[in-house]
Amino acid sequence: MREFEYYKVKNLKEAINLSKKFGKNKRFLAGGTDLIVRLKDNLIKEENIIDIKNIEELKGIKEVEDEIHIGSLVTFSEIIESDILKKYSPLIVEASKKVGSPQIRNKGTIGGNICNASPAGDSIPPLFCEDAKFFLESTNGSRIVNIEDFFKGPGKTILKEDEILVKIILKKWKENEFGFFNKLGQRNALTIAIASSCIKIKKSDGKIEDIKISLGSVSPTVIRAKKVENILRGLKEYKKDEIIKICDEVKEEIDPITDVRGSREYRIEVSKYLVFEALNNLLNIRG
Amino acid sequence: MKKIKIDFILNGVKITDEVPANITLSEYLRDYLKLTGTKEGCSKGECGACTVIIDDKIFDSCLILIPEVDGKDITTIEGISKDDLTxxxxxxxxxxxxxxxxxxxxxxxxxxxxxxxxxxxxxxxxxxxxxxxxxxxxxxxxxxxxxxxxxxxxx
Structure with a gap:
């Protein structure tokens, strides 16, 4: 592994100040499940590694009135075991179960998954369905950013040089809300998504009152399929042929690449059926 | 490269050492301590051959930088039983x-x-x-x- 300078910081202020000092020439070490692999592959040019793992302000899952605050250092195992999240935000729990392996889930953090900004990040599609907000802090103070404004492309976010993701803010689920996450990979464990979809539905009187659909691994960032959402909103009758036709519209909203995991054409075709499969799990589709 | 001081428990024994930060736990176990029971396969957290138990949870030791083990309680295959096989x-x-x-x-x-x-x-x-x-x-x-x-x- 290449050489670097290692710094262990104790609190947020120290992390931000050190990060300001190094500017672009630093990387944060949270879970490290991506960073350490990239260090070994000599893909990290930055010379300073700031280990933020001991910062208490970045830990824990808390209920705050009608919100849930997830610290950026919370691991996927902690998410899966969280009674608060199981009760009030089950989609992020389901998605976290699909991350890597037990070993990876014990180390990888939700904040690391978000800040790496991979279009295949497993925790990101549910966060789009939840309209998550990110609490960021820098030497200039703090700000809250909507998830839709956060990602700029593969590996790119709006985070400033000395800015750190402190926590993820979600709204608690209401009684009439339902969701489904599905990830298509070559196998169940230790796989990077070929494509994934996540749906959150609010039903009232058998009608789709509101719906949010997000897709991973089929665009430069995770995206919301808002055109399909708009067609589905208000729908009362769920006929199979019609629903598949609506799901086909998702091809207008995605822009996948061809890589070792799958071709552009395959991803476009399979996205339609991932969305259909999710809807089929949430609605009483006939015919 | 600047050395980092580490203090941790390994298979019930307290270890204190000074090591460069750019080695992993699996490298430290195998190359420094000659505890070669822990195997390293893929070196990127995909094969699990290097699995160790840290504070009652399993981790891929190839994905742990040695400074991260400071203060931890680690068990390797050499430490799961005192004398006989389990x-x-x-x-x-x-x-x-x-x-x-x-x-x-x-x-x-x-x-x-x-x-x-x-x-x-x-x-x-x-x-x-x-x-x-x-x-x-x-x-x-x-x-x-x-x-x-x-x-x-x-x-």
């Missing part, structure tokens, strides 16, 4: 669960961790517990059978 290891041997054996210590660590929390795991829980451990001889069935046989014996 009942789990005996059951794996009786079932002929391993062929080449490269995945064996990682599998044993994941299963040891499972059984320490859950004496009677379901088939699904056994499968889940070793989902981060690859066996390229594809001998999963006999590994799982060995655990089922052992846990039934426990009842």
């Amino acid at each position: 009942p789990l290891q005996n059951s794996l041997i009786e079932e002929g669960a391993f062929q080449c054996g490269f995945c064996a210590s990682g599998m044993v660590m994941s299963l040891t961790n499972l059984l320490s929390k859950n004496e009677k795991p379901s088939l699904e829980e056994i499968r889940e517990s070793i989902s981060g451990n690859l066996c390229r001889c594809t001998g999963y069935k006999k590994i799982i059978d060995a655990v089922i046989k052992l846990t039934k014996a426990i009842i």
Whole structure:
């Protein structure tokens, strides 16, 4: 592994100040499940590694009135075991179960998954369905950013040089809300998504009152399929042929690449059926 | 490169050392301490051969930078029993669960961790517990059978 300078910081202020000092020439070490692999592959040019793992302000899952605050250092195992999240935000729990392996889930953090900004990040599609907000802090103070404004492309976010993701803010689920996450990979464990979809539905009187659909691994960032959402909103009758036709519209909203995991054409075709499969799990589709 | 001071417990023994930060726990175990029971396969957290138990959870030791172990309590395959093989290891041997054996210590660590929390795991829980451990001889069935046989014996 290449050489670097290692710094262990104790609190947020120290992390931000050190990060300001190094500017672009630093990387944060949270879970490290991506960073350490990239260090070994000599893909990290930055010379300073700031280990933020001991910062208490970045830990824990808390209920705050009608919100849930997830610290950026919370691991996927902690998410899966969280009674608060199981009760009030089950989609992020389901998605976290699909991350890597037990070993990876014990180390990888939700904040690391978000800040790496991979279009295949497993925790990101549910966060789009939840309209998550990110609490960021820098030497200039703090700000809250909507998830839709956060990602700029593969590996790119709006985070400033000395800015750190402190926590993820979600709204608690209401009684009439339902969701489904599905990830298509070559196998169940230790796989990077070929494509994934996540749906959150609010039903009232058998009608789709509101719906949010997000897709991973089929665009430069995770995206919301808002055109399909708009067609589905208000729908009362769920006929199979019609629903598949609506799901086909998702091809207008995605822009996948061809890589070792799958071709552009395959991803476009399979996205339609991932969305259909999710809807089929949430609605009483006939015919 | 500047050395980092580390203090941790390894297999019940307190270790204090000064090491460069750019080595992993698996490299430290194998190259510095000559504890070669922990195997390193893929070096990127995909095969689980290097699995160790840290504070009652399993981790890929190839994905841990050595400064990260400071203050931790680590168990490797060398530390799971004081003298004899464990009942789990005996059951794996009786079932002929391993062929080449490269995945064996990682599998044993994941299963040891499972059984320490859950004496009677379901088939699904056994499968889940070793989902981060690859066996390229594809001998999963006999590994799982060995655990089922052992846990039934426990009842």
